Each structure stands twice: as structure tokens, then as C-alpha cells.
Amino acid sequence: MRFLLVEDNEGLAKAVLDRLRLDGHVVDHAADISLAEDFSATADYDLILLDIMLPDGDGRNFLKAHRARKDETPVIVLTARSEVSDRVGVLDLGADDYLTKPFDFSELEARCRAVLRRRGGSASNVQRFGGLAFDSLAGTVSVSGETVTLRNRELRLLEIFMSSPDRIFSKAKLVDRLFAYDEDVSENAIEVYVGRLRKHLAGSEVEIATVRGLGYRMSLI
Incomplete structure (x- = not known):
């Protein structure tokens, strides 16, 4: 957030x-x-x-x-x-x-x-999408019931995608949401974090797809 x-x-x-x-x-x-x-x-x-x-x-x-x-x-x-x-x-x-x-x-x-x-219209800290469950309080993620370990920035990136499944997020928007003004980063950093997150979600029914020229979208396979 x-x-x-x-x-x-x-x-x-x-x-x-x-x-x-x-x-x-x-x-x-x-x-x-x-x-x-x-x-x-x-x-x-x-x-x-x-x-x-x-x-x-x-x-x-x-x-x-x-x-x-x-x-x-x-x-x-x-x-x-x-x-x-x-x-x-x-x-x-x-x-x-x-x-x-x-x-x-x-x-x-x-x-x-x-x-x-x-x-978000929820009474729970747990967000679910397909077989993916993210607990924002505990900072834990499970894929098809199996716990996976994510670093803080990866957790926050997943949180952004889960807040609006099927929405396309541009690299610029993700930079804006993930980094403060005093952090000097380029949009290339987003590619790195998306790549890491994809590895954690591999084998699940959830994918983060590249929408050419627009950005990324998390959706069900």
C-alpha cells in the first residue's frame, strides 16, 4: 500500500x-x-x-x-x-x-x-483469487494451500494486483504504487519484481500476463 x-x-x-x-x-x-x-x-x-x-x-x-x-x-x-x-x-x-x-x-x-x-468491502484481512490467498495482516501467501515466501516488495506488488484482478497496470503506475518519491528507480525494476512474482505463482491457476504496450494484468488461466 x-x-x-x-x-x-x-x-x-x-x-x-x-x-x-x-x-x-x-x-x-x-x-x-x-x-x-x-x-x-x-x-x-x-x-x-x-x-x-x-x-x-x-x-x-x-x-x-x-x-x-x-x-x-x-x-x-x-x-x-x-x-x-x-x-x-x-x-x-x-x-x-x-x-x-x-x-x-x-x-x-x-x-x-x-x-x-x-x-475494499471486506471484513477479513485475507484476499483470495482463484487458488491464491493473501493475508495482509500476517504478510503470508499461499498457492493452492501451499505457503510461499515473498519479500516485502513482492508482497506489495501482489497486493496491488489482487486489489483489482483483470485490471491492466502500466509500469509507470506500478512504480508510482511501489516506490516513494525519494526512491530513485526506473521502470525496469518492475520487470524484475514481476518476474520474481511469476516464479512464485508458477503452477497455479493465476498468471500475470504482459499486455503488449500497456503493462501487466493478473488473471485466471
Whole structure:
């Protein structure tokens, strides 16, 4: 998954970045609203973690503009305000959830998973496609009942394909979803990861096909 973290506290931001990246997620960090707007205008995110009190304004204004653009990307608000009226206010503005600072990182991870499950219309962490099962919580994959071991980037690539089976993903789109802005990579890296993932799926009823001139598509054989 690709997340956008909008947080000006350097210590907290680093801790959140380290935790989410350890889970294998791609995370871009914006310390103010202006940079957050630039990021959200040029990349597709699965989830936004949004602070309220930012150097150049109120995060709620970013949230309002985000929803006014009909952008349905889920937003979890991170706030030091514990009053009920404040929490109700951000939910009414379009936030999907909120977390009061200070928070436990395991709760942050759990709320991220819950919001993403709701977005996908699922009550479970396990996604299935043919004989393929991917558990996003445990980070495990099984093919026809047999467990296979994937590295973090391979897991996230599989997660992208499983989010939209039969959809064609261009190399550029996969680079956008798999790598943060501060990572210098070329589209050739996608060929490498797709090749590795194909080897893990060999012998299953699922294939990742090359669609000439367009990209890749995961489908049933």
C-alpha cells in the first residue's frame, strides 16, 4: 500500500514512517499542507494520515478540499484534541477515522487495516483469487494451500494486483504504487519484481500476463 503522512512533528513522523515501512508499505511524508497538496495531486494513495495543526494551516481545510474534489482516498486524522466535538467534527468533514495523540503504533496499524478493509468491502484481512490467498495482516501467501515466501516488495506488488484482478497496470503506475518519491528507480525494476512474482505463482491457476504496450494484468488461466 502507498500512504501519505501529513505530520510536522519530526520525531513522530520518523517513528510512523519507520513502522509503516517496516510493514512493507510505501510512505511519502509531507510536513505541511502545501507539500501534501502537491503529493496528492501527482500520486495515487491508498490511505492518508493527516495531522490537524500544521505550520501553514489547519489540516481540516486540506480534508475539506480533498472531499470537495470527490477524492475518495481514506483519511485517518491524527489529533491531540480529545473532545467529542472535535472528533465528531472531523468525521463530519469526511474523515474515515481518527486517532488521538499520543497513540500506540499497533493501534495505528490496526485502524489502517480496518479502514482499508472497509474501503475494499471486506471484513477479513485475507484476499483470495482463484487458488491464491493473501493475508495482509500476517504478510503470508499461499498457492493452492501451499505457503510461499515473498519479500516485502513482492508482497506489495501482489497486493496491488489482487486489489483489482483483470485490471491492466502500466509500469509507470506500478512504480508510482511501489516506490516513494525519494526512491530513485526506473521502470525496469518492475520487470524484475514481476518476474520474481511469476516464479512464485508458477503452477497455479493465476498468471500475470504482459499486455503488449500497456503493462501487466493478473488473471485466471
